[in-house]
Amino acid sequence: MCEIGSQIAISMKVNGKTYEVLVDPLSPLSSVLRDQLRLTGTKVGCGKGECGACTVIMDGRAVNSCLVMAGDADGSEIVTIEGLASSGKLHPIQEAFVETGALQCGFCTPGMIMSAKALLDSNPSPTEEEIRRALSGNLCRCTGYHKIIDAVRIASKLIGRNTNQEPVLRGS
Amino acid sequence: MSLIGTSLPRIESRNKVTGRAIYGDDISLPGMVIGKILRSPYAHARIVSVDTSRAESMDGVFAVVTGADAQYIFGENIADEYPLARGKVRYVGDEVAAVAAVSEACAVAALNAIEVAYETLPAVFEPIEAMKEDAPLVHESSPRNVALHVDFKRGDPEAAFAEADVVVEGEFYTSNVYQGYLEPVNAVADWQPPRLTLYTALQSPYRSRINIARALGLSVSQIRIVCPEMGGGFGGKVSTNLKVPLIAALLSMKCGRPVKITLTREEDMEAGRPRAGTVVRSSLALKKDGTFLAKKTHIIYDNGAYTGFSASVMKTMAVRAENIYRFKACETQADLVYTNKTPTGPYRGFGTPMALFALESLVDMASEKIGMDPLEIRLKNIAQKGDVTLHGYVFNTCGLKECLESVKKMRDADKERQVSSCSTTVKRGYGVALCIHNSGNRLSFGPFDGSTAIVRCEEDGYITVFSGEQDCGQGSDSVLAQIAAEVIGVGYDRVRVLTKDSEVSPFGIGTFASRVTMMGGNAVRLAAGKVRDRLISEAAVMLNCKPQELFISNGIVQSKVDPAKHIEISEIARSVLHKTRGEHILERAVFFANTEVDQKTLYGNVSLGYCFGAQLCEVEVDVETGKVRVPKVYAAYDVGKVLNPMGAEGQLQGGIVQGIGMALTEKLAYGEDGRLQNPNFRDYRMMNIVDIPEVRIEFIETNEPNGPFGAKSIAEASMDPTPAAVANAVANALGARAFRLPIEPEHVITLAKGGARCC
Numbered sequence: 008m009c010e011i012g013s014q015i016a017i018s019m020k021v022n023g024k025t026y027e028v029l030v031d032p033l034s035p036l037s038s039v040l041r042d043q044l045r046l047t048g049t050k051v052g053c054g055k056g057e058c059g060a061c062t063v064i065m066d067g068r069a070v071n072s073c074l075v076m077a078g079d080a081d082g083s084e085i086v087t088i089e090g091l092a093s094s095g096k097l098h099p100i101q102e103a104f105v106e107t108g109a110l111q112c113g114f115c116t117p118g119m120i121m122s123a124k125a126l127l128d129s130n131p132s133p134t135e136e137e138i139r140r141a142l143s144g145n146l147c148r149c150t151g152y153h154k155i156i157d158a159v160r161i162a163s164k165l166i167g168r169n170t171n172q173e174p175v176l177r178g179s
Numbered sequence: 180m181s182l183i184g185t186s187l188p189r190i191e192s193r194n195k196v197t198g199r200a201i202y203g204d205d206i207s208l209p210g211m212v213i214g215k216i217l218r219s220p221y222a223h224a225r226i227v228s229v230d231t232s233r234a235e236s237m238d239g240v241f242a243v244v245t246g247a248d249a250q251y252i253f254g255e256n257i258a259d260e261y262p263l264a265r266g267k268v269r270y271v272g273d274e275v276a277a278v279a280a281v282s283e284a285c286a287v288a289a290l291n292a293i294e295v296a297y298e299t300l301p302a303v304f305e306p307i308e309a310m311k312e313d314a315p316l317v318h319e320s321s322p323r324n325v326a327l328h329v330d331f332k333r334g335d336p337e338a339a340f341a342e343a344d345v346v347v348e349g350e351f352y353t354s355n356v357y358q359g360y361l362e363p364v365n366a367v368a369d370w371q372p373p374r375l376t377l378y379t380a381l382q383s384p385y386r387s388r389i390n391i392a393r394a395l396g397l398s399v400s401q402i403r404i405v406c407p408e409m410g411g412g413f414g415g416k417v418s419t420n421l422k423v424p425l426i427a428a429l430l431s432m433k434c435g436r437p438v439k440i441t442l443t444r445e446e447d448m449e450a451g452r453p454r455a456g457t458v459v460r461s462s463l464a465l466k467k468d469g470t471f472l473a474k475k476t477h478i479i480y481d482n483g484a485y486t487g488f489s490a491s492v493m494k495t496m497a498v499r500a501e502n503i504y505r506f507k508a509c510e511t512q513a514d515l516v517y518t519n520k521t522p523t524g525p526y527r528g529f530g531t532p533m534a535l536f537a538l539e540s541l542v543d544m545a546s547e548k549i550g551m552d553p554l555e556i557r558l559k560n561i562a563q564k565g566d567v568t569l570h571g572y573v574f575n576t577c578g579l580k581e582c583l584e585s586v587k588k589m590r591d592a593d594k595e596r597q598v599s600s601c602s603t604t605v606k607r608g609y610g611v612a613l614c615i616h617n618s619g620n621r622l623s624f625g626p627f628d629g630s631t632a633i634v635r636c637e638e639d640g641y642i643t644v645f646s647g648e649q650d651c652g653q654g655s656d657s658v659l660a661q662i663a664a665e666v667i668g669v670g671y672d673r674v675r676v677l678t679k680d681s682e683v684s685p686f687g688i689g690t691f692a693s694r695v696t697m698m699g700g701n702a703v704r705l706a707a708g709k710v711r712d713r714l715i716s717e718a719a720v721m722l723n724c725k726p727q728e729l730f731i732s733n734g735i736v737q738s739k740v741d742p743a744k745h746i747e748i749s750e751i752a753r754s755v756l757h758k759t760r761g762e763h764i765l766e767r768a769v770f771f772a773n774t775e776v777d778q779k780t781l782y783g784n785v786s787l788g789y790c791f792g793a794q795l796c797e798v799e800v801d802v803e804t805g806k807v808r809v810p811k812v813y814a815a816y817d818v819g820k821v822l823n824p825m826g827a828e829g830q831l832q833g834g835i836v837q838g839i840g841m842a843l844t845e846k847l848a849y850g851e852d853g854r855l856q857n858p859n860f861r862d863y864r865m866m867n868i869v870d871i872p873e874v875r876i877e878f879i880e881t882n883e884p885n886g887p888f889g890a891k892s893i894a895e896a897s898m899d900p901t902p903a904a905v906a907n908a909v910a911n912a913l914g915a916r917a918f919r920l921p922i923e924p925e926h927v928i929t930l931a932k933g934g935a936r937c938c
Contacts, residue, residue, distance in 0.1 A: 047205035048198015050410070052361045053444040057860035060361055088198035101196035105188045108825040111833065112652025113195030114361040114410030120196060142868045146860060148359045148411050149652055151832030152868040154825075 017081035021046070022090030032078030037061045039077045040087060048088040048117050052146070059145030062118035063087045069125035071144070088117035091124065099165035100124055100158070109158035111149030119145045123159045132163055182665045183888045186825035189657040190676065191408070191650075200408045203365040204441045206378050211367065212241050214430045214440040215286035216422075217276040217293055218450065219268035222519040222853030223302035223315065226267060226295060229276060234292040239281040242434035243293070246275070249429060253394035253421075255386075256490035257326055259318055260522075262394050262425035267300070269317055269484035270519050271854045272449035274422050279430040279438045302853055306481045306516035307458065317484060317517035326482055327490045327515040329497055331780050333569045334508030339473030343464035347544040351461070351537040352919040353902075354846035355481065356454040358526050359837070359865050360652075362410020364420055364451065365441035368427035375402050375431070379424045380409035382417045382651045383689025384679055386624065387424075394425050395432075406679040412651035413837075414525035417488060417691045420452045448858040452524030453847055455489060456481040457496070459537035463544075469551045471504050471560045476537070478513035483522035490515055491622065492523075496530025498781050500538050500899075502568040503579060503615045503791070504560045509569060519853050525691060527834065531616065531899045532841060536920060539612040539903035543910060553611055553907070554587055561613065564881075571776075571783045576881035576891070578817025579613060582793035585815035585877045586611065590795055593875070596811065597797075604803045606931075608912025611795045612903035617786030618819075618883075618892035619694035621774040628694070628786075629771040631685035632702035634663055634710045636764040638756055640734050640749030642667060642674045642710070647687020648699035649679045653894055654826045655695040659703045661822060662887055666707035667714070668731030669748070685767070693892035696822065697787060698770060700887035705768035713764050717751045787885035790892050792816040794835065794900045796872075798908040802931035805924025807909055809839050809872045816896065817879040820889035824878070831897045832874050838901020840866045843921050 014029045021044060030039050035054070040046045040063070049072055052060035056071040063072045064086040091098040100123050103109070110116045119142065126133055126141035133141065138159045147155060194200040231243040246265035252258045264273050276293050280286035301315040308314055309324040317324055340346065366379035375397065381387045384404040392399045409416060423440050430438040442450075458479040464472045480493045497513045546556040561579040562568055590596065590609070597607065621628045633645040644663050650656040660674040677684065687699070711731060718736040719726040728740045731748065738744035755764050776783030797811040812835050821827050844864040848856040857863045882889035902920055910916040915930040 041205075045207075046198070047201070050202070050362070051204070052363070052410075053860055055444070055859060055861075057444075058361060088196075092197050097193070097196065104196050105192040108186070108188060108829050110189070110192065110195050111654060111829060112361065112409060112411040113191070113200050114202065114652075116195050117198050139869050146359075146361060146865060146867065148361055148413070148837070148865065149833045150829055151834070151836035151866075151874070152871050153832045153874060154829055155868070 015078060017077060019080050019082065020084040022086060030077035032076060034077045035073045036075040036077055036080045037072040039080070040072060046087050046089050050114050050117055052114065059122065060115050060118040062121040062145060064121055064125050069122045088120060091120065099169065100127065100162040103158040103162035103165060107154050107158040107161060109150060109154040115145060115147045119147065119155060123162065127163055127166060131166060182661050182671055183820065183822055185823065187657065187661060187671055187823055189654050190660050191656065202362055202410050203367065203378055203380050203407045206367050206407060208367060208369060208437040211437040211439055212279045212281055212434065213283050213286050214277055214279045214427050214438045215283065215290050216274050216426060216440065216446070217290045219264065219271060219273040219275055221268060221297055221299050222271050223300040224268050224297040225300060226264060226275065227298050228296045230294040231276065234278055234289040237289050237292060239285040240278055240289045241436060242279040242430045243289070244277050244429045244433055248433065251394050251396045253390050254486055255390060255488045257486040260485040262422060262429060270521055272521060273484065274426060277426045277430055279434050302519040304518050304520055304849060304853055306479045306518055309516050309518050310514065317519055321517060324517040325514050326486055326517055329494060330512040332510045336473045336475060336508040336510040339508040340464045343472050344467035345545065345548055346462055346464050347541050347548055348462035349537065349541060349544065349918055351459040351540060353457050353533045353536060354920060355456045355521065355523065356526060356841050356845050357448055357451065357847055357863060358413040358415035358453065360411030360413055360415055363442045363444055363447040364416065364423045365439070366424035366427045367437055367439045368424060368431040369437040370428065370431040370435065373401055375428055377402065377404050377424050377428065378407055379404065380406050380416060382412045382649055382691055384649060384681055385647055385686050386689050387421060388681055390421055391425060394421065395428055404681045406649050409649065409651045413527045414529065414691060415452055416651060417525050417689065444860065445858040448847065448863065449855045450521060452487055452522055454526035455483065455492065455523035457533045459533065461537045461541060463541040465545055467549055469549055469556045469559045471506055473508040474501060474506055475510045480513060480515050481520065481523060482515045482517050483520045484517065485522040487522055487524045489523050492525050492530045494622065494781055496534045498570050499531050499615060500534035502570055502572045503562055503613050505562055506569045520849055521847065521855065527837065527898045528895050529692065531614065531895070532838065532902050535612060535614060535900055535903045536906060539900065540906055540916065543907045554583060557583055557613060572789060573784045574789060575885065576788065576817065576819065576883045577791060578879035578881050579791045581879040582791055582815040582817055583613065585879060586793045586795040586813040589813040589875050589877060604801055606800045606802060606912040608798050608800065608908045609795060610904045610907025610911050611793060612900035612907060614792045614896050614899035616693050616790050616892060616896035616899060618697035618788045618790060618886065619772055619786050620692035621772065621776045621783065621785045624688045627771060628688065628698065628774060629769060630687055630698035630702040631767065631769045632699065632706040633685055633765060633767045634703065634706040636710055636714065636748060636752045638749060638753045640669065640673065640747060640752060642669055644674060644676045644703055645684055646676065646699050646703060647679065647684045648695045649690045651690050653830060655690060655699065657826065658696050658822055659699055662700050662703050663707040666704055667711045669734045673734060693894045693896065696890050696892055697886055698772065700890065701770040702768055704887045705770055706766050709766035709768060710764055713766065714748050714751050717755055718746050721746055721751065721754065788819060788883040788891040790816065790818045790896050792896050792900060794904040796904040796908045798905060798912055800909055800912040800927060802928065805927035807843050807922060807927060809905060812872050812874045814874060815877045815879055816893065817881050818893045819881055819883035819886045819891035821878045821880060822888060822890050827878065827893050828876055830893045831876055834897020835874055835901050836866045836871055838898040839872070839905060841920060842902040842905035846921050
């Protein structure tokens with residue numbers, strides 16, 4: 008027989024909106040986001056926390072959403088790749104990835120951008136070493152990573168410029 | 180301003196950075212159920228019985244299929260496999276049965292309820308062992324497990340060897356290497372009799388459709404293939420791993436619902452189609468002044484359990500690499516050998532990185548033996564523009580000499596370069612390797628190599644390009660858009676390239692052989708040219724002037740003579756639509772490669788243009804830990820005219836990093852029972868952002884007369900020479916040579932003990 012595990016109701020804020028969802032508490036957050044909320048921008052490359060494609064920001068920290076159990080996401084605040092652009096305007100990190108050619112097949116891109124966002128949120132002017140360390144949980148097979156490093160550097164500058172022009176840096 | 184030579188972002192960039200790009204696993208259809216595959220736990224066994232009754236009766240299970248449902252044999256090069264195993268299994272991971280169920284958990288439970296009785300058989304894992312008379316047979320129809328034997332001679336190799344002052348030889352081993360695309364293989368199959376729709380990202384949808392039809396007993400037009408965004412392919416999604424769409428199709432045909440299968444990473448590694456491990460026994464004969472005379476080579480190629488595309492890969496491996504030098508003669512043999520391991524297939528380079536590892540190692544060995552600088556000996560022997568090579572390749576353009584000179588110059592001019600001698604435990608070394616790659620390959624698809632494109636001007640002046648060549652993530656759609664925009668005279672942002680859909684896309688051979696810029700690009704160039712000409716001739720009537728005086732810029736047809744005369748192409752397109760009562764301005768063009776190769780001897784000019792490159796790598800080798808680091812790579816490439824420098828650089832950087840992985844860490848390791856030991860990204864080590872070297876790039880721009888705007892190709896060449904260059908650099912650092920890839924730490928330590936020299 009196929010047993011369906013007992014489900015629980017969780018509440019989480021995703022990209023600024025609150026969702027009440029019935030979930031299998033042991034299922035991964037990545038599945039809840041992709042299959043239940045239909046936020047398929049979060050990619051699953053390995054399901055084991057080894058590739059970083061499923062990275063989202065949970066309560067301010069970059070996490071592998073395939074390793075977070077749905078039950079543990081109750082009450083949390085989550086930002087996914089869909090939550091970055093606002094009113095059709097790309098986030099500076101997204102803009103920098105486009106302009107520098109930091110993406111090829113694009114499958115690692117959402118996770119890469121979320122890791123970069125978590126970094127720049129806490130450290131707006133990282134060194135190359137800090138960029139490399141912050142993105143070391145994200146694999147990319149296409150780019151060789153060089154242009155990704157360039158993109159994060161440029162994003163850091165773009166964000167800095169916005170900060171100087173505008174008194175408050177608008178978050179995502 | 181010309182768009183050619185401009186760094187342009189990809190046309191689909193925005194979707195990719197916002198999470199809106201749709202990949203196969205993102206697709207969900209009404210009524211869709213989830214498919215899972217039951218795989219063989221044995222490397223070689225007879226299937227005695229399969230009992231699916233318990234699984235079939237489970238709630239939530241919609242279909243169970245086994246080899247009994249898969250009666251048609253198929254294969255890209257050799258028909259040697261069924262969608263599901265029949266009679267026996269041939270490797271750990273071989274597909275035995277599959278279920279479709281309401282959820283993944285339910286499908287897994289149903290798989291566990293299938294009872295398979297096996298009778299294990301002796302297995303063979305190494306191709307050299309497999310070729311022995313008494314070895315177990317993977318396929319009874321192939322004696323000594325040889326699926327294909329190729330041999331050919333050019334010139335008089337015996338005489339050339341007799342004339343030689345020096346002969347160097349070696350036996351070179353490479354391992355199975357995984358393509359490592361981040362998106363695991365997946366497919367959604369939707370059977371609505373009599374038609375099957377497959378949503379699956381294949382590098383070669385039209386070729387695959389032929390095989391899929393054969394494997395399912397359908398006719399091709401019953402099958403529609405829609406390609407979603409592809410999360411990387413690198414050859415691994417050319418058409419060889421068709422099991423996933425085929426099994427999804429069998430399940431959908433049985434339960435009448437759409438079925439999605441997405442492989443786990445473990446399955447993708449265990450049952451993908453990785454690069455084959457090879458053994459290359461080779462000798463090179465030369466004069467003491469450094470002039471190369473001839474080469475003898477025997478390739479033993481680990482086919483794995485089924486052939487897929489590997490016969491083509493092996494044939495290419497036997498021929499391509501050595502065209503970089505002016506050999507007078509050669510003798511080559513190659514054996515494609517079945518083993519009870521994962522079936523192999525194409526991966527970036529199509530055999531060339533393995534062939535170059537052997538060849539470029541031998542060249543360095545020769546240079547050491549006669550005391551000539553490795554760059555000098557190459558300069559003395561490289562092919563040049565105008566050459567017709569030993570194998571019949573015709574070089575209209577060839578920047579090999581400039582590439583070699585460029586990497587040397589880049590290194591010598593690098594002020595940040597560490598030149599000081601190393602510490603007692605860390606040795607520094609430099610190694611160079613050259614490469615060649617085709618831009619399209621005559622042997623790819625029966626009697627022709629070419630491409631078709633349709634270009635349409637919409638009523639609002641936007642341009643739609645229909646091509647059958649799939650973008651596998653490398654950016655070929657953007658190259659096609661760039662070419663169409665340039666030819667017609669509209670903005671790059673005005674061009675859309677349609678998703679590949681066999682219902683509407685013209686026939687395309689597919690994305691491999693580094694062929695899309697040359698073949699697809701030329702077809703788009705021709706079709707776009709016809710659209711431009713049509714727009715101008717219509718405009719001439721509308722503006723009452725001669726077509727010769729008109730040109731299109733920024734979407735406006737303008738007169739060179741009278742600036743007052745101008746009209747937007749959108750207006751022309753609307754006028755034509757009304758005038759013709761509903762016809763768009765739509766033009767079609769076929770580009771055909773006038774190349775020729777003898778299928779048996781493999782002699783001939785396989786491609787319209789060849790790209791060339793040189794890579795010079797610096798390594799730091801820690802003789803105590805055995806760890807090798809690559810701090811710098813200097814790369815110079817002749818890819819013809821560089822259409823999009825940012826895209827070309829991205830290809831090179833990515834290829835070089837993959838190549839370093841192949842040289843130092845990447846190896847699919849099989850245990851004594853034939854089971855893959857490292858089917859995950861933790862134990863299978865690909866390069867991480869913290870490992871990458873600095874890469875300095877220079878493009879040597881030749882102007883290939885056959886290429887669109889003088890362009891050739893780059894995708895595969897980027898990786899081809901890297902493993903060889905790293906191996907040569909390690910040999911340079913240690914004074915002892917590795918004959919096996921990857922060069923693992925324990926091997927480095929052994930080498931260092933045997934031959935470390937003070938630096």
